[in-house]
Amino acid sequence: MNSDDTRDVDGDVGVDDERLLAALRGVWEQYDPPPAGLTDRMIAAVAVDDVSRDLALLELQTDAERAAVRSDRERLTLQFSDETTSVLLHVSVTESGLRRVDGWSDPAVLAARLAQDEDEKEWTAELGEQGRFAFAGVSPGLARVRLSVQHPDGPRGFVTPQFQV
Amino acid sequence: MGMDDGIAVRPDPGDAGDGADGAAPAETSEGTARFRRAASLFVRWRDGDTLAMDDLVRLMTPVLWHVVRAYDLPRALAEDVVQTTWLALVRKHETIKEPAAVSGWLTVTARREAWRTVKAARRADPTEDEHLEPRLPAQRSAEHEADEADTARILWDAVHQLSERCRRLLRVIAFDDRPDYGRIARDTGMPVGSIGPTRGRCLAKLRAVLHQMGFTPEEVA
Numbered sequence: 001m002n003s004d005d006t007r008d009v010d011g012d013v014g015v016d017d018e019r020l021l022a023a024l025r026g027v028w029e030q031y032d033p034p035p036a037g038l039t040d041r042m043i044a045a046v047a048v049d050d051v052s053r054d055l056a057l058l059e060l061q062t063d064a065e066r067a068a069v070r071s072d073r074e075r076l077t078l079q080f081s082d083e084t085t086s087v088l089l090h091v092s093v094t095e096s097g098l099r100r101v102d103g104w105s106d107p108a109v110l111a112a113r114l115a116q117d118e119d120e121k122e123w124t125a126e127l128g129e130q131g132r133f134a135f136a137g138v139s140p141g142l143a144r145v146r147l148s149v150q151h152p153d154g155p156r157g158f159v160t161p162q163f164q165v
Numbered sequence: 166m167g168m169d170d171g172i173a174v175r176p177d178p179g180d181a182g183d184g185a186d187g188a189a190p191a192e193t194s195e196g197t198a199r200f201r202r203a204a205s206l207f208v209r210w211r212d213g214d215t216l217a218m219d220d221l222v223r224l225m226t227p228v229l230w231h232v233v234r235a236y237d238l239p240r241a242l243a244e245d246v247v248q249t250t251w252l253a254l255v256r257k258h259e260t261i262k263e264p265a266a267v268s269g270w271l272t273v274t275a276r277r278e279a280w281r282t283v284k285a286a287r288r289a290d291p292t293e294d295e296h297l298e299p300r301l302p303a304q305r306s307a308e309h310e311a312d313e314a315d316t317a318r319i320l321w322d323a324v325h326q327l328s329e330r331c332r333r334l335l336r337v338i339a340f341d342d343r344p345d346y347g348r349i350a351r352d353t354g355m356p357v358g359s360i361g362p363t364r365g366r367c368l369a370k371l372r373a374v375l376h377q378m379g380f381t382p383e384e385v386a
Contacts, residue, residue, distance in 0.1 A: 023386035025339040027320045034230040043222045053215045
């Protein structure tokens, strides 16, 4: 290591720059660490954004399908699941004629995105407490939801079949 | 082309290609190892291994956190900036000319977004103080016999007596994955001082502050 840049203001040879920077790195890691769960939230955000990624397909539950047929035009409830994950979606019509999609997932959702028209139109979910999420101002049409949920071994991504909003 | 973030320690992402290939083979620093691993994961992801991206996010998210927090953004905003950076990578990866330099692309993108966000936040609320992170009180041992926790506090306190610009620069550099200046200097025959003059000035100030506090850099590093 060159020592030219390690002389301090008095001209003494000081602690090597790299050693001082490493010590600073340790200080910031100790006093301002990333928030808990940051990495998992970032993995989830990337997974739902990357449309080239194949996600596990959730199945529409038939009971819910029958319920959907019975439900009135103003409100629709759909349930999707596989062995590990369950997602409930309520679609409602707003005064402006657009749709609002309220969701709930178990395990809790980390990131979710609703897409229409071959991903031409997208809405990012606002996340609430306890696995809740919502898409506001969605236009009517065929849609699917990509979401990533918190499994014990890390985020896991899913996609729903297309459904009518 | 200058960086629009108040400090300039790295060229544009497009030509941040130093280090991964054509570099000296015997580099073992943590930053360089991460630089290479990031490159390898990114290439695997581009070649169709979708899960390599998860490992890349695991590897680089803590680094991006520290780079973004160097700009004194509140933690929630800093998280938004880190997320914006990752989504930019997914959407713009085709524009990255040098896949080996993906970690440099990420840190530069994060710094630009952090700088943009800082400027927007100050426009929205100009009275907001720039020192948004909590300061911890210095705990000076009269005998200067500091244990490990004390030395970290001394260094934390010292770095917060530096200018905002120096503090930001040192934090970005401390977490940047650029191969170290010393090796670049040896490889290129340039004096180290001409590669990182601002870094050198800021480290000199830090040493001076430590002296004023009654410590030597050897005691805290």
